Amino acid sequence: MVPQTEFDNLLESELSIYIRRIKDMTNIRVAGHPSIEIAHTIKKQSTEIEINFYKQMKCFDIFPKLFNIEGNEIEIENISHGMTDIMDLKLGRICYGKDADEKKKERMIKQAQETTLLETGMRLSGMVITHGNSHYHFLKEYGRQLTPTTLPIAFKIFIKSSKIKQAVLARLEEIIAVVKESDLACFGCSLLICHDESSVKMKLIDFAHSWWEKDDNLLDALLSFESYVTNLEF
Numbered sequence: 036m037v038p039q040t041e042f043d044n045l046l047e048s049e050l051s052i053y054i055r056r057i058k059d060m061t062n063i064r065v066a067g068h069p070s071i072e073i074a075h076t077i078k079k080q081s082t083e084i085e086i087n088f089y090k091q092m093k094c095f096d097i098f099p100k101l102f103n104i105e106g107n108e109i110e111i112e113n114i115s116h117g118m119t120d121i122m123d124l125k126l127g128r129i130c131y132g133k134d135a136d137e138k139k140k141e142r143m144i145k146q147a148q149e150t151t152l153l154e155t156g157m158r159l160s161g162m163v164i165t166h167g168n169s170h171y172h173f174l175k176e177y178g179r180q181l182t183p184t185t186l187p188i189a190f191k192i193f194i195k196s197s198k199i200k201q202a203v204l205a206r207l208e209e210i211i212a213v214v215k216e217s218d219l220a221c222f223g224c225s226l227l228i229c230h231d232e233s234s235v236k237m238k239l240i241d242f243a244h245s246w247w248e249k250d251d252n253l254l255d256a257l258l259s260f261e262s263y264v265t266n267l268e269f
Contacts (some may be wrong), residue, residue, distance in 0.1 A: 125225050161174060
């Protein structure tokens with residue numbers, strides 16, 4: 036169950052305009068680009084950079100499994116299938132890759148400065164939580180309004196309990212260990228976190244600006260998230 040006080044206060048706050056109560060989880064896009072969900076897999080339009088990233092990918096458990104590539108469309112594992120609570124967390128103080136032109140760099144830098152990205156290395160892109168018999172969709176605008184001070188409230192509402200917290204930290208430790216040992220340059224990727232109050236799934240997604248090169252942008256963001264979660268109290 037979502038911590039009652041924090042959740043009730045949030046629904047009564049000015050941020051409530053960015054929260055939608057929904058009937059069910061069908062066809063809900065937490066964040067990201069349009070995709071077609073087929074049970075345990077997702078088909079989505081991709082880019083040449085992302086396709087090359089997947090082609091060179093080793094069998095790491097921190098990424099969605101790749102099932103097929105057809106032209107500019109990829110079919111990958113849908114780790115959110117059947118889960119009741121889903122969070123898309125944008126990672127990295129730098130969200131533009133080496134392929135970005137100056138105009139895009141300026142736009143991404145401004146966006147980082149105006150959100151939690153620059154200070155924390157993270158921005159909440161969206162989430163869906165189940166509270167009792169109801170589902171709530173937190174829009175991307177909700178995450179853009181958060182500050183480094185209010186970001187932990189969103190994390191606490193999503194994680195819900197010390198049991199889930201420990202499961203998130205355990206999985207996060209595994210992901211960090213792989214990233215530390217890898218030449219991995221990711222810009223604008225996300226950490227997709229899913230749970231159903233009994234199990235947790237967590238993988239990195241969205242590699243439109245990612246290369247197999249050494250860089251600390253992703254690692255710094257993951258360590259920041261680990262620190263935030265460690266400090267949550269239930």
